[in-house]
Amino acid sequence: MVHHPISACRRIPNLAQIYLIGFYKEREFALYVSSISNELRIPVRYLREDKPHGSAGELYSFRDYTMEDSPVCPCALAQFSVSTVKLDQVFWFNC
DSSP states (O other): OOHHHHHHGGGSTTOOOEEEEESSOHHHHHHHHHHHHHHHTSOEEEEEOSSOOHHHHHHHHTHHHHTTTOOSSOOOOOTTOOOSSOHHHHHHHHO
16 A cells, blocks of 8 residues: 555655654564665665554654754655645645
8 A cells, every 4th residue: 555655756856765654563564665665776764653643643753763864855745645746746846
């Protein structure tokens, strides 16, 4: 379920990193994270919540970690987001 939105991220110019945030055990995502990171040639990391916090809660919980490299245009993409607008157009408009 997460592959399609993550694959769409390859169209975003100058994308530096992707974080997957969830409450599943790291070992359940380890192979996928490694595979998609190699495929996209972008670092992909999985951050595990101690319990489900919801979209805003997980962003708040990991804010120090996700902002440590001072990203120019941070963006959160919820897995349940659906749109007819192309992902790269969203970033062009917002950054």
